Amino acid sequence: MKKVIENKFLNEKIIYHKLKVGLDLYILPKPGYSQQFAIYATRYGSNDSQFVPLGQEESIRVPDGIAHFLEHKLFEEEEGNVFAEYSKLGAQPNAFTNFNMTAYHFTSTGNFYECLDVLMGFVGRPYFTEENVEKEKGIIAQEIRMYEDNPYWRVYFNLLRGMYHDYPVRNDIAGTVESIYKIDKETLYECYRTFYHPSNMVLFVAGDVDVDKVIKQANDVFVRQPVKRATEEIKRIFPEEREGVSQTRVDEKLAVSRPMFALGFKDQDKTDGGDKLLDKLIANEIILDMLVGKSSDIYNDLYEEGFVDSTFSSNYTGERGYGHAIMSGQSSDPEKVATLLYDEIERRKCQPWEQEYFDRIKKKKIGEYIRLLNSLDSTSIQFVSMLFRDINLFDYYERIQTMTYDRVIEEFKQLYDKNYSCLSLVLPRE
Amino acid sequence: MRDIIIKELGKNIKLHVIPDEKFKTVYISYCFHRGLDEDYTYNALVPAVLKRGCKGYENQKKIGEFLEEQFGSRFNTGIQKKGERQILRFTMDLVNESYVGKDGLLAQAFYFLNRIITKPVQEGSGFRKDYVSQEKENLKNMIQAMINDKMQYSMERCIQEMCKEEKYARYVYGSVEELNSLDPDRLYAVYQDMLATSPLDIFVVGDVDVEKVEMLIKNSLDLDRAQTKLIPDTIIKKVGIKQREVIEEMDVSQAKLNIGFRTNTSFNHAEYFPLVLYTSILGGGPHSKLFINVREKSSLAYYAFARLEKFKGLMLIGSGIDQKHYHQALKIIMEQIKDMEEGKISDSEFTAATNAIITSLKVAKDDPGQLVDYYLGNAVAGADYSIDDFIDHIRNVALEDVIEVSKRVKADTVYLLSPKEGDS
Structure with missing residues (x-):
């Protein structure tokens, strides 16, 4: 069922549709725009550092920076790298991880539906090997070093560490050079299985697109790459944050x-x-x-x-x-x-x-x-x-x-x- | 999208209107062109002082209140470097009045900008003294703050070293020494010279009527001038290019490697289009040789890119690496340059780069700020390509053209910002 959310005064509307697999799909038609933008995001960020993995009883604590690490690694495919596929289509892909979400997106100016297939395809198809996980550590270590030298970034993260005692928002999103070296393939798969089910995700599309075609295209992805129905709620564990600030x-x-x-x-x-x-x-x-x-x-x-x-x-x-x-x-x-x-x-x-x-x-x-x-x-x-x-x-x-x-x-x-x-x-x- | 409409308003004032009904805002920018000459620090200070107040809106508080009342119009002044030229900009970005049911927002924006530009708060026969002294301090802080962003700092230092005998080495915000001995009379004279002699381009982007915009500008703009000055062309250095190395130490954890090249090609040359492709294949995104070889294959860096300074004929490479990988990274980068020269460019690399450039150009059509930046580039270079023309030129570039242009690219300065000996 499609639902339309409208703001007549501003001349804008959004179409909402829930896919059978549980994915929430939103489309913002933007006639006259040259570009199309799509973002595929999961409710999973650096704050989700303690949780009960899917199908298990006991909660685990994962290394800091793993959500961001996972974001890097999803771009890797068995046949190579997703960037090459996007490049052929002329799209500009990117991704980001923050405290509460991980998002994969692209901007295209043509071949939109093919790009959408690439996006949903690779996010649904993890391929982690010991070798490719090791290789990424050098790259992310340099990303972390870059932030260490960035005073605008440091003054902000130091403040969060000062304000919070226990809540994971006090930890850097990318983790530390030490913590990322503890990340392995098994834990990455565990995080992926727990947080990357379509029912925990949202797809948002904006541009001069055909609404029905987008819906069909998104549905077809799950015909090609079927997923099991989600059976349980994700159990995330957050520490009880103490009163007051940790440091003044x-x-x-x-x-x-x-x-x-x-x-x-x-x-x-x-x-x-x-x-x-x-x-x-x-x-x-x-x-x-x-x-x-x-x-x-x-x-x-x-x-x-x-x-x-x-x-x-x-x-x-x-x-x-x-x-x-x-x-x-x-x-x-x-x-x-x-x-x-x-x-x-x-x-x-x-x-x-x-x-x-x-x-x-x-x-x-x-x-x-x-x-x-x-x-x-x-x-x-x-x-x-x-x-x-x-x-x-x-x-x-x-x-x-x-x-x-x-x-x-x-x-x-x-x-x-x-x-x-x-x-x-x-x-x-x- | 309809094309850009350009009108001569006389007295060397050009109006560029990009009417587009999809935008919910109207973006207006007045751009005065100045040479990057001995007055460069003064050029940078003028817009900062003018921003402080004008007749009717004598201070920032009054300006702030006015902008809030206009549904949060954004107003800014600033300075940009385009080749050996400085552009003094006065910009207003307002909500299209049809969305807030209030007439006159557009007219008021033009009247406000005119006041800011032509009716500053005066003291004696110059600017208000405290505004000058405060903005002088702010500008000094801004110049010194260059060091805070290491990526930008290392790039700027690479350019300064490479162009130290040329005007282009001058920093866009001026120099601290010049500010320390600032002459307020000269500042006011530079301002008056800007009004009287600097070529002016006015850009307007949004769902607007061209005739109405023209009328509003003519009715509001109070510029009395006759003859404007010619600005000398940017000099493209061609001879005596030798590779040299500059190493600077600082308390940082990551080393920054920057390499400056001379391309012997500027925006006005026919070879510019293959050069754009060359740069993209080399370091214009995840499809590029630098990304694949420095980052993906060797895990040496998080970022590695190449970009053009299109007006000065420079290409700049930047990457953040571990100090101990300096020679290895430099070797890999130089191998990519050599591969390009030897024509080792695959069809898929060529196509990916072509597509990437076309996509960025088309995306620019959806952003008023990017549109103005593109067409301001045309105005600076005296070029006349619409975005679609530019795309056509890119499509017409052949692989051989890229290999040919690679011979024009010569390494000049290798600059390394290095952590201090003994640091991590």
């Missing part, structure tokens, strides 16, 4: 021109997903704009005093079971910046923003949402990432209009507590 301050020295900082606030109010989480995301985006956005008092004060520059930015992350707000940038005096930000937060708790400011930021958010829909890849990735949190991205437009000032103020007072914050710094080496 994390420093690292690197070859940088001047200090970088990231100030994080850990959210104590955990949400499991759905509309409640969507509202939380919207509320927090509005808060950050009013608190430290480009027209805020504190941003302009800090800027004019020379404490921050245009590299200053902020964002809120809200996932199932955890969330945090981060303000980051470069400064010659990051401790002073942190102090002034804490002061501003306390001041705003007593003297909240004007309603007018709130209304203006809502307009800004609506504009940002409309702009997102220009880009096929950003829309698709965002849609899938929201879906994994039981959120329909198309609801954003309506939820932002109904968001209230009081809800935003309540969220602000709840989240921004100095006792739940951590300051991460990357400092220049002498």
Whole structure:
């Protein structure tokens, strides 16, 4: 059965269809676009480091970085490498792994249906050998080294390690050079069997495509490569995260021109997903704009005093079971910046923003949402990432209009507590 | 997609409109061309100071409030290097008014950009002094921050070493020494010179009416000028090319190997199209010789690529490796270059590269920013290929043309950013 999700005002619609094997398929028709974009993603990321493997009783703890390692290895086929097949068709393939998902995607400007076959084919066909697993370790080790030298990346991951005691979000997505050397073929297959069943996955397609043909094409893949019906729920084990932050301050020295900082606030109010989480995301985006956005008092004060520059930015992350707000940038005096930000937060708790400011930021958010829909890849990735949190991205437009000032103020007072914050710094080496 | 429409507005101002109804935004960019001359640091500072405020929107807070009110229009100013030229850019990206039910967004965007460009907040006969001193510090920090991104830093250093006798070595954001002895009067004079003499291209992409756009610009743009300056052509170095090695040490865990080549070919040459294919076969993605041989076969690197600097006639190779594999990686890379010269290019490599280039060109049609970047390239080089023309030229390249062009590619500088002795 096809279901149509529509936003008439923005002239957009999405067609949803659930395949017999349990795969959720979404199609966003985009007439006039030269490219087609497809993303095939599984609810499996670096956070899923402890789980009960399919068909077993006992849970296992797998080496850090294995989800990302698996992503690299799926591109390998018995006859060689998937890149060659894509190249013949002229498509640009890629993949990524984050804390909560692994995704394989391509951009094509022709041969779309053949490319879709390649995508679904190789993701459904693992081929791990001792030899090809060993070979990948050198490549991923260099990827990890590259990130070790990247201060923007370090200041962020150090902050997560500072904020969280137990939750796996404190570990680097790619793992460490030590942890990836513990990965073997058997464990990779175990992770694959547990997390890569179509019923745990989503396929999202955007572009000027034929909806029925996409559905048929996707169904046919599972005729050629049959999968057993999913019989059990995946059992993931997450540690109970302790109260408060693990460290209030994390420093690292690197070859940088001047200090970088990231100030994080850990959210104590955990949400499991759905509309409640969507509202939380919207509320927090509005808060950050009013608190430290480009027209805020504190941003302009800090800027004019020379404490921050245009590299200053902020964002809120809200996932199932955890969330945090981060303000980051470069400064010659990051401790002073942190102090002034804490002061501003306390001041705003007593003297909240004007309603007018709130209304203006809502307009800004609506504009940002409309702009997102220009880009096929950003829309698709965002849609899938929201879906994994039981959120329909198309609801954003309506939820932002109904968001209230009081809800935003309540969220602000709840989240921004100095006792739940951590300051991460990357400092220049002498 | 309908083609680009180009109109002369007089006084060396060119309007480029790409009307396309699929876009939900309108992207506007004013691009002033300046030579990469002794004023290069001043050129970089001008857009940063202008961004701070203008008559009616005297500071960033007021600008921020205005943009929020316009449904989050994005506004930015900046500087780019295209060959031996700097482009000073003033960009606005706004939601198409038909999606938010508010008239006048487009008109206000043009009026706002005009104010930013032509009506800065003044103090005496120059810019506001605190804006200049603050932006001077910010620019200095930005120049020094080059070191933070090691991939970009090593590439930039390779170019600086390779072109040290040429203008092209100048860093896009200017130099710290120049900033330390900044003359505010000269800064204001450079700004006035930009208004009076710099060729200007205005790009507009979105679901717009060309006549309306032209009228809105004519009604808002307040530029009084007569004669504009010619910018000298970028010099393509052809003789005296010798391979040399530069090694620099830093506290890093991964070594970065960069190799700069002279291609003796720029965007305006007929040989440019085979050169684009050459570069793609060599290092333009997962189909390429570098990816397959440096990464997949030898596991030496996570990334290894080749790209062109199309206006200066350079090709640059970059890779992140373990220090102890330096000579091995360099040897493998140079073997690929030699194989290309000897015509060891398979049909599948050739086809994969052709397809990859065509795909990226077609994908650019779906992104307003990429469209402007492509057509700005035309404006810089004085070329006139639509994206479809470019695709046709790529399709017409034969394998022999690629082998022929490979003879023009000469290694110049091998640059290694190396971890310090004794470090991991």
